[in-house]
Amino acid sequence: xxxxxxxxxxxxxxxxxxxxxxxxxxxxxxxxxxxxxxxxxxxxxxxxxxxxxxxxxxxxxxxxxxxxxxxxxxxxxxxxxxxxxxxxxxxxxxxxxxxxxxxxxxxxxxxxxxx
Amino acid sequence: xxxxxxxxxxxxxxxxxxxxxxxxxxxxxxxxxxxxxxxxxxxxxxxxxxxxxxxxxxxxxxxxxxxxxxxxxxxxxxxxxxxxxxxxxxxxxxxxxxxxxxxxxxxxxxxxxxxxxx
Numbered sequence: 001x002x003x004x005x006x007x008x009x010x011x012x013x014x015x016x017x018x019x020x021x022x023x024x025x026x027x028x029x030x031x032x033x034x035x036x037x038x039x040x041x042x043x044x045x046x047x048x049x050x051x052x053x054x055x056x057x058x059x060x061x062x063x064x065x066x067x068x069x070x071x072x073x074x075x076x077x078x079x080x081x082x083x084x085x086x087x088x089x090x091x092x093x094x095x096x097x098x099x100x101x102x103x104x105x106x107x108x109x110x111x112x113x114x115x
Numbered sequence: 116x117x118x119x120x121x122x123x124x125x126x127x128x129x130x131x132x133x134x135x136x137x138x139x140x141x142x143x144x145x146x147x148x149x150x151x152x153x154x155x156x157x158x159x160x161x162x163x164x165x166x167x168x169x170x171x172x173x174x175x176x177x178x179x180x181x182x183x184x185x186x187x188x189x190x191x192x193x194x195x196x197x198x199x200x201x202x203x204x205x206x207x208x209x210x211x212x213x214x215x216x217x218x219x220x221x222x223x224x225x226x227x228x229x230x231x232x233x
Binding site: 107 | 119148156157158160163171206208221222223224225226227
């Protein structure tokens with residue numbers, strides 16, 4: 001079946017450090033891939049997405065490249081800020097209409113950035 | 116736009132009581148999702164509506180859970196009777212789906228309802 005696996009957290013980094021959060025997926029067909037971010041006390045917000053192989057999604061300094069050969073969609077940022085502290089979710093969208101094109105989320109990775 | 120609105124934001128209830136969670140999707144959105152978030156299981160899709168019709172309720176844990184969408188601007192998730200293991204944050208999300216965009220636009224999440232069952 002379709003599933004997403006994220007690296008376990010929490011991840012603690014100093015400000016301006018490089019960030020990588022790993023995400024791998026299993027899916028039939030050709031899913032679309034997403035990263036969502038959840039700030040404390042809030043709902044999830046779309047951070048970036050990629051809809052086909054080799055696409056790179058980017059937003060707010062974050063990037064992720066859809067790698068079909070390694071079934072991965074790792075999230076990266078070159079220099080994190082304290083304000084990036086949040087929980088990050090990798091997700092894929094089923095490619096079949098029976099599921100209503102719903103999203104399947106990973107368990108989330110908590111990031112804490114310290115000054 | 117006010118975004119997806121959920122109420123209440125926090126609910127504390129005793130085991131055995133009925134709990135009703137409410138959601139108002141973004142105006143113009145025709146797809147609505149209910150999710151449950153726990154530390155152990157992460158974010159789980161409970162049920163999905165399209166044009167007020169339930170499409171996939173395979174994620175609803177058991178018969179104690181029910182969801183309705185009587186019109187395009189309102190949905191409820193009811194738990195009766197509630198149990199301590201139902202304690203979680205429940206999110207509602209909506210998006211717009213059309214014939215020219217069958218995958219739908221971005222899913223917008225509400226702030227969630229934190230449910231505690233004692």
